[in-house]
Amino acid sequence: MGNTSSSTDESKAFVSNALATNGVSVFSKTYCPYCTKAKNVLNSVGVQYTVYELDKMPNGDSILKTLYEMTGRDTVPNVFIKSTTIGGGDDVYTLHREGKLVNMLKEAGVLA
Template sequence: MPGTRDVVNELIGKDSVVIFSKTHCPYCKMAKKVFESLKKPYTAIELDNREDGQDIQDVLNEITGARTVPRVFLNRKCLGGGTDVKKLYDSGKLANLF
C-alpha cells in the first residue's frame, strides 16, 4: 500500500495538529475539544467520509500500533488517542508540547 502510506504521511505533515477521526466517535470529539480549549487549530481527517478510510486506518495501525480513532499527531509525532490527549491536557503537559 505505498500509495496510502504516502497519503497518510502527506496528511500528517499538512498541519502541526492532525486528528484522524470519525464524525460519530465520542473519543474523537473529546480530542478535538482539547485542542479547541487550548485554542490550537487542527486538521481533522474524517475517515468515515473518505473512500480510503479503511486503508488509512490500516496504515495508521502500521505506523502507530493501533487502528482505533482518533489518532492524534502533533508535529508529525503520534500522541495516541482521545484519552491519551485528554490525560496530557489535564496534566498540563500538552500545552508545553507546542
C-alpha cells in the same frame, strides 16, 4: 482483490503528506465520542488542527491500516503533533489535564 498494494501506497503517501503539512492532525470518525473528546481538548487550548474523518473518506479503512502499521494504534482518534502520535481521546485529555499538552504543542512550534 488485485490492487491492495497501490491503495496502501496511496494511503502511506496521504498520511505522510498530512503529517508533513499539518502542525496537528486528527484522524477521526464522525460518530466517535473519543474523537469528539480529543477535538474539544484541542479547541480548548486554541491550537489549529486538521481533521480527517475516515468514515467519510473512500480510502478511510486503508488509511486506518496505515496508521496502525505506523503507530500500533488501530482505533480513532489518532492525534499527531507533526509526525509524532500523542494517542487517542483519553490520552489527549490526560496530557491536557496534567498540563503537558500545551508545552508539547509549543515545543513543536504549532502553538504560540
